[in-house]
Amino acid sequence: MTNRKPNQIPRQPMPAQPAEERRENFDEVAQGYTLEMAVSEAMRCLQCRNPRCIEGCPVQVRIPEFIQALRDNDMWEAVELLKDKNTLPAICGRVCPQESQCEAECIVGLRGEPVAIGRLERFVADWEQQEGVREPKPVTPREERVAVIGSGPASLTAAGDLAKMGYQVEILEALHEPGGVLVYGIPEFRLPKAVVAAEINYLEKLGVEIRLNVVIGKLYTLRELQEKYDAVFLGTGAGLPIMMNIPGENLNGVYSANELLTRVNLMKAFQFPEWDTPVRVGSKVAVVGAGNVAMDAARSSLRLGADEVHIVYRRSRKEVPARLEEVEHAEEEGIIFDFLTNPIEVLGNEEGVVSGLRCIRMELGEPDESGRQSPIPIKGSEFEMEMDTVIMALGTRPNPLVFSDAEGLERSRRGTVIADMDTGRTTLERVWAGGDIVTGSATVISAMGAGRVAASDIDAYLGGEEGQAWRIERATASA
Amino acid sequence: MYRILAKTTLTPVTTEYLIEAPEVAHQAKAGQFVVLRVHEQGERIPLTIADYDREAGTITVVAQEIGSSTLRLKSLEVGDSLASFTGPLGRPTEIEPDGTVILVGGGLGIAPIYPICRTLREAGNHVIAIIGARSGDLLFWEDKMRDVTDELIVVTDDGSYARKALVTEPLKELLDSGRKIDRVWGIGPAIMMKFVALTTKSYGVDTLVSLNSIMVDGTGMCGACRVAVGGRTFFACVDGPEFDGHQVDWDLLLSRQRFYVQEEQRALELYQQSLQQAEPEETSRS
Ligand SMILES: Cc1cc2nc3c(=O)[nH]c(=O)nc-3n(C[C@H](O)[C@H](O)[C@H](O)COP(=O)(O)OP(=O)(O)OC[C@H]3O[C@@H](n4cnc5c(N)ncnc54)[C@H](O)[C@@H]3O)c2cc1C
Ligand SMILES: Cc1cc2nc3c(=O)[nH]c(=O)nc-3n(C[C@H](O)[C@H](O)[C@H](O)COP(=O)(O)OP(=O)(O)OC[C@H]3O[C@@H](n4cnc5c(N)ncnc54)[C@H](O)[C@@H]3O)c2cc1C
Ligand code: SF4
Ligand code: SF4
Numbered sequence: 044m045t046n047r048k049p050n051q052i053p054r055q056p057m058p059a060q061p062a063e064e065r066r067e068n069f070d071e072v073a074q075g076y077t078l079e080m081a082v083s084e085a086m087r088c089l090q091c092r093n094p095r096c097i098e099g100c101p102v103q104v105r106i107p108e109f110i111q112a113l114r115d116n117d118m119w120e121a122v123e124l125l126k127d128k129n130t131l132p133a134i135c136g137r138v139c140p141q142e143s144q145c146e147a148e149c150i151v152g153l154r155g156e157p158v159a160i161g162r163l164e165r166f167v168a169d170w171e172q173q174e175g176v177r178e179p180k181p182v183t184p185r186e187e188r189v190a191v192i193g194s195g196p197a198s199l200t201a202a203g204d205l206a207k208m209g210y211q212v213e214i215l216e217a218l219h220e221p222g223g224v225l226v227y228g229i230p231e232f233r234l235p236k237a238v239v240a241a242e243i244n245y246l247e248k249l250g251v252e253i254r255l256n257v258v259i260g261k262l263y264t265l266r267e268l269q270e271k272y273d274a275v276f277l278g279t280g281a282g283l284p285i286m287m288n289i290p291g292e293n294l295n296g297v298y299s300a301n302e303l304l305t306r307v308n309l310m311k312a313f314q315f316p317e318w319d320t321p322v323r324v325g326s327k328v329a330v331v332g333a334g335n336v337a338m339d340a341a342r343s344s345l346r347l348g349a350d351e352v353h354i355v356y357r358r359s360r361k362e363v364p365a366r367l368e369e370v371e372h373a374e375e376e377g378i379i380f381d382f383l384t385n386p387i388e389v390l391g392n393e394e395g396v397v398s399g400l401r402c403i404r405m406e407l408g409e410p411d412e413s414g415r416q417s418p419i420p421i422k423g424s425e426f427e428m429e430m431d432t433v434i435m436a437l438g439t440r441p442n443p444l445v446f447s448d449a450e451g452l453e454r455s456r457r458g459t460v461i462a463d464m465d466t467g468r469t470t471l472e473r474v475w476a477g478g479d480i481v482t483g484s485a486t487v488i489s490a491m492g493a494g495r496v497a498a499s500d501i502d503a504y505l506g507g508e509e510g511q512a513w514r515i516e517r518a519t520a521s522a
Numbered sequence: 523m524y525r526i527l528a529k530t531t532l533t534p535v536t537t538e539y540l541i542e543a544p545e546v547a548h549q550a551k552a553g554q555f556v557v558l559r560v561h562e563q564g565e566r567i568p569l570t571i572a573d574y575d576r577e578a579g580t581i582t583v584v585a586q587e588i589g590s591s592t593l594r595l596k597s598l599e600v601g602d603s604l605a606s607f608t609g610p611l612g613r614p615t616e617i618e619p620d621g622t623v624i625l626v627g628g629g630l631g632i633a634p635i636y637p638i639c640r641t642l643r644e645a646g647n648h649v650i651a652i653i654g655a656r657s658g659d660l661l662f663w664e665d666k667m668r669d670v671t672d673e674l675i676v677v678t679d680d681g682s683y684a685r686k687a688l689v690t691e692p693l694k695e696l697l698d699s700g701r702k703i704d705r706v707w708g709i710g711p712a713i714m715m716k717f718v719a720l721t722t723k724s725y726g727v728d729t730l731v732s733l734n735s736i737m738v739d740g741t742g743m744c745g746a747c748r749v750a751v752g753g754r755t756f757f758a759c760v761d762g763p764e765f766d767g768h769q770v771d772w773d774l775l776l777s778r779q780r781f782y783v784q785e786e787q788r789a790l791e792l793y794q795q796s797l798q799q800a801e802p803e804e805t806s807r808s
């Protein structure tokens with residue numbers, strides 16, 4: 044194998060549970076490379092002098108270097124190199140949309156299939172977790188206290204980085220489990236919760252204090268935190284579900300994707316009645332939307348026992364925003380895609396339960412400002428589908444709960460917090476923000492990157508003149 | 523954390539719990555609720571804050587045992603801790619010095635109106651409360667209610683205690699009496715709140731009700747708690763739980779409350795079976 048030219052080795056396929064089997068369970072679909080597969084895939088990398096892959100990665104992971112370490116069988120070195128830029132590689136390796144990021148730029152991809160960077164990343168990270176994550180190096184503690192609101196990838200990263208710098212970090216999370224979308228949104232079959240738990244465990248080893256069941260805006264306000272802590276990081280994501288506002292949307296059997304996924308993932312409804320929270324999907328399910336959230340809702344419904352699951356999407360196949368792998372997996376599992384179709388009414392029976400979905404066919408019109416062709420309804424093309432569950436996966440907005448008593452915190456018209464992209468600073472003194480709360484729903488890796496940027500700016504602030512001025516102000520106020 | 527400090531049986535189907543939760547107690551206001559989990563595999567259930575003591579750092583909740591979670595809660599002993607306890611959630615009752623107000627608490631609804639009565643009275647209102655239950659043995663907190671009201675009317679459906687009437691009867695009499703009533707609250711089972719709202723409607727008296735739709739997170743993230751008020755959709759956990767009773771779509775609320783009855787029944791049977799299989803010692807303790 045070694046005497047073959049790197050780009051002649053075919054891309055290693057990912058071992059996966061067969062579609063027929065996995066439709067029935069919540070175990071992870073993609074099972075990860077063996078060492079042999081990983082090394083063989085690593086051989087495909089050309090070790091470019093100007094690696095374009097790095098530019099495709101939102102946090103500039105040192106891709107060729109970690110791949111080289113893997114080839115040299117220097118695994119701990121590979122781990123260090125990877126984690127230098129990405130603190131959650133076991134997660135990103137699984138959920139990053141690689142085909143539009145690092146792998147989109149990979150030079151090998153020009154002539155054939157790109158190097159499977161994400162899968163290698165996952166391999167290295169899983170190896171580390173199996174081996175037992177090394178104890179963090181002791182740090183010199185600093186006295187400043189930082190409150191990190193929320194515990195999604197943005198917050199986990201900010202908290203980890205700050206703890207490594209010696210700050211006293213407290214995570215304040217509204218739910219009873221830390222992890223944000225990683226625990227309540229993305230299903231077990233795509234991101235096992237044990238992987239997330241291991242990352243959180245590591246943060247605790249770093250000395251981060253995690254306080255659960257703390258809803259900011261209710262138990263404490265942002266203003267109170269601003270007074271009590273030296274710095275505040277706001278990473279509460281975009282958790283408010285958008286509904287369609289069509290007739291019948293409040294019928295029983297209409298869920299927001301958030302509700303369905305929260306019941307299933309956070310509350311483990313797929314193990315009802317051993318776990319107390321119920322969930323009910325009927326035999327015919329329509330999921331409206333075609334992002335990652337929609338794929339997750341559709342594939343969860345199948346696993347909960349639905350016979351027929353449709354993705355109803357108003358645009359065409361090429362506009363589907365979900366990760367490629369998820370769309371492929373969904374198709375293999377038998378999910379039906381109804382493109383250029385838009386719901387106009389949810390139909391119900393006498394008991395107030397969903398019985399169908401009334402839709403209209405769409406066609407693509409002229410491209411709009413974003414360059415995408417906007418869908419236009421075709422007159423007279425209305426039709427009905429029989430359904431007993433309808434799941435709305437149309438996107439989310441920041442949950443405004445955290446903004447009560449936060450005057451001075453500027454927000455956009457879409458409800459997102461305005462923060463400087465290079466520092467994470469908001470319009471409130473000593474309050475930083477990052478992740479979905481700033482960008483609207485985006486990706487795990489971009490949230491992570493934002494957490495990292497903010498952590499480094501918090502350190503610059505507290506270590507600089509501004510921090511000095513604040514410490515004097517704080518001391519005089521308490522004197 | 524979230525230790526049960528005291529547990530009192532109020533009626534054959536309702537229990538009062540005093541819970542150690544200093545942070546929540548510090549912020550709690552009348553009209554708000556908490557979401558708790560009884561054990562690690564438990565569901566998140568909302569319960570109204572029936573009382574709070576900022577100095578002692580405690581919250582009182584009263585729960586009616588109607589299914590597996592509330593029965594499991596009852597099986598806990600003083601000293602045990604809840605798996606989680608989140609609050610205060612929901613908007614507090616808006617307290618204004620309106621003048622004369624009537625609070626109607628049906629069945630379990632007596633618990634949530636208690637802190638509202640107290641706060642309204644402290645704000646200078648003349649507070650009249652009507653409390654009722656199906657029968658006398660299901661009534662609780664009569665004395666406590668007397669302390670926070672100017673007038674207290676007690677009724678039972680079957681007349682086994684106090685006056686035999688539905689809560690709407692004395693309400694209608696008060697409205698007919700010509701006294702100026704500025705605002706009415708109705709809290710209890712959905713069907714009772716619906717009739718309170720119907721009763722006051724023709725008198726044009728503002729009426730607030732506390733909607734108990736099925737909830738999961740209680741923070742506006744899932745939309746399970748959707749209710750329709752005045753033709754618009756709201757999330758009861760963050761936009762409410764109090765809404766204008768004259769504008770509520772009651773049929774929708776009632777139908778959504780029933781969506782999981784089959785599963786709830788199954789969970790209940792399973793829980794009861796698990797009790798029968800448990801050590802005899804353990805069953806005698808609870
Ligand atoms: C179902 C689903 C699938 C997805 N799949 C992918 C994928 O495959 N790949 C990918 O890259 N991205 C995916 N995403 C998007 C990605 O998960 C998000 O972009 C990312 O999680 C955002 O991170 P965050 O840290 O900004 O916030 P979140 O992960 O949203 O975390 C925010 C946290 O803040 C907490 N919070 C909110 N309000 C408060 C408050 N008032 N007080 C205290 N805590 C509060 C929340 O409970 C939550 O835990 C998916 C999203 C969903 C919903
Ligand atoms: C804002 C609010 C305040 C409430 N305050 C109180 C209170 O102070 N005391 C009290 O006894 N009850 C209160 N309830 C109702 C209480 O939450 C339910 O009785 C409890 O969840 C039932 O759980 P169970 O497992 O014992 O019964 P189950 O058998 O699971 O359910 C019985 C019935 O309770 C309702 N219910 C079930 N699950 C939920 C849920 N997750 N959220 C809301 N309702 C549910 C349904 O209508 C169901 O048919 C309140 C509800 C809300 C929304
Ligand atoms: S973090 Fe994501 S984008 Fe960056 S290298 Fe890893 S898989 Fe690619
Ligand atoms: S662009 Fe592709 S081949 Fe080049 S270094 Fe990056 S991963 Fe390797």
Ligand code: FES
Pocket residue numbers: 736737738739740741742743744745746747748757758759760
């Ligand atoms: S309970 Fe989830 S939004 Fe209200």
